[in-house]
Amino acid sequence: MKKKNTPTESELEILQILWQHGASSVRTVNEILNENREVGYTTTLKIMQIMTDKGMVIRDTGQRTHIYEAVAQENDTQKTLLDSFVEKTYRGSTMRLIMQALGQQETNSKELEELKKIIDQLEKKNK
């Protein structure tokens, strides 16, 4: 089993951008970050370099402008973070998290149908 490198908050922010936009330069990432909050260019650069050291991203250094890409898939990272979140916040009870999340959720009938389908499948598998 590979050791899980859980991203810090800023690292996750950057990963989100890479997942959404695909492989990108520091400049691009920094511009997108700045749509939400002010971050200096070299700050973003530095974090992305650290992420490279940690093996969280890889970069193509073929051109002057390096192009960065996330190594882990969004899904996998989410699952890892979810587990740890459930552990810390819900004392390990995924079910409690789901219930509470459902309560917060703006109800949308299409998605609820979708959910029911998933639950039915789980039930079948259970038999």
Added chain:
Amino acid sequence: MKKKNTPTESELEILQILWQHGASSVRTVNEILNENREVGYTTTLKIMQIMTDKGMVIRDTGQRTHIYEAVAQENDTQKTLLDSFVEKTYRGSTMRLIMQALGQQETNSKELEELKKIIDQLEKKNK
């Protein structure tokens, strides 16, 4: 609206203990913490004093041994943390979180029934 004081990781650990065991002394909290990992007594004390400053806990100083109590309810804190987690990790999509959590979940038919009931209620409310 009151300003949300989101706990740090160690603070949350302590809050969990206060929620589970009710109002407790530093000694008690520290002993419970040490069932999982080694923490010095004064470390726990210090964090609980900081939490007092932040207004996250209140303490009864009537006796030599102070008794601490969580101010916020577990539910409320969980909701606050959940919102921020969904924002950071699922780009705001609570539904995606629920789906993924369901996938991780060990299927237990009783809980699944419970879930379906909740969904049905949500659907009714939706009409």
Added chain:
DNA sequence: CTTAACATACGAAAATAATCGTATTAATAT
């Protein structure tokens, strides 16, 4: 060619969180 714009590298400061040592005081046991 020289200047301006733009890129990486990297050390170091600043901010935040966690840990602990020491002082002091209070309670208990011998």
Added chain:
DNA sequence: ATATTAATACGATTATTTTCGTATGTTAAG
């Protein structure tokens, strides 16, 4: 009464994360 145990207070250290300044090299424009 004296020594031991146990409690709080609090400054200081350490660790981690974030931010940024400066050096340096590269490309593009005038």
